[in-house]
Amino acid sequence: MPGRTRRRRDTPPPRTGQTEVETLRGFLDYLRTSVAGKVEGAPEVEARAAAVQSGTNLLGLLNHLTAVESWLFLGDDVKDWPSTFHAVPEDSVDDVVARYRKTVDQVNELLDTCTDLAAPVPHSQPGRKAPSLRWALTHMIEETGRHAGHADILRELIDGSTGR
Numbered sequence: 001m002p003g004r005t006r007r008r009r010d011t012p013p014p015r016t017g018q019t020e021v022e023t024l025r026g027f028l029d030y031l032r033t034s035v036a037g038k039v040e041g042a043p044e045v046e047a048r049a050a051a052v053q054s055g056t057n058l059l060g061l062l063n064h065l066t067a068v069e070s071w072l073f074l075g076d077d078v079k080d081w082p083s084t085f086h087a088v089p090e091d092s093v094d095d096v097v098a099r100y101r102k103t104v105d106q107v108n109e110l111l112d113t114c115t116d117l118a119a120p121v122p123h124s125q126p127g128r129k130a131p132s133l134r135w136a137l138t139h140m141i142e143e144t145g146r147h148a149g150h151a152d153i154l155r156e157l158i159d160g161s162t163g164r
Contacts, residue, residue, distance in 0.1 A: 011163075020117060024137040025108075031144040032104050035065060038151035038161075040097050046158040047093050058154050059087035059096050061147045066100045068143055072136050073107045075123030111137075 011034070016026030039047060039062045047058040067084040070076035078084060087096050110122060117134035124130030131139070155161050 020134075021115065024117075024134070024141065025111060028137060028141050028144065029104075029108075031141060031148050032100075035062065035144055035148040035151050036097055036100055038148065038155045039093060039100075042093055042155060042158060044093055048087065051154050051157045056085070056150055056154065058151055058158070059091065059093065060085040061151050061154070062096050062100050063087045063091075065144060065147055066096075066103045069100075069103050069107050069140065071125075072131075072140060073110055073121055073123065074103075075125065077125065 011030075014026045014030045016023045039058045042058050048060075050057050063086065064084040067076075067078050067081075071078045091099075111133075114122065114133050117137070118132055120130035121133055121136045122130075152162070
């Protein structure tokens with residue numbers, strides 16, 4: 001890996017608006033941009049390859065985050081969570097990144113209509129009590145932040161790229 005280190009300018013956390021909604025959404029969008037940036041431009045073979053014993057890989061992380069966003073905010077059904085950690089062989093890095101960004105855009109359109117953080121998310125799994133918007137946003141920040149950290153390490157192992 002010597003000689004391969006590429007550093008990006010590290011982007012500090014956002015200065016968000018004054019309301020709780022603006023703060024939560026600002027941090028979630030910041031993390032979404034960070035994790036997508038870690039996957040974007042990664043070499044195809046390395047992005048799919050497991051760099052750690054658990055099998056975790058860049059494409060799988062972003063594929064999983066897409067599934068969580070779709071499940072939590074859009075009410076999509078996920079029958080096999082472990083499978084969400086793997087992109088299908090036909091998906092390229094560009095495909096997975098584009099699908100994630102499209103899902104984020106759909107979720108943000110929905111969130112634009114939600115102002116009461118105590119209200120349940122508009123779409124939830126049939127037969128299950130919908131979580132509050134506050135809980136859903138906080139959970140998505142936690143989920144995205146955790147996997148963004150994984151992506152940081154995996155991308156650095158691939159080509160030495162660091163920073164957001």
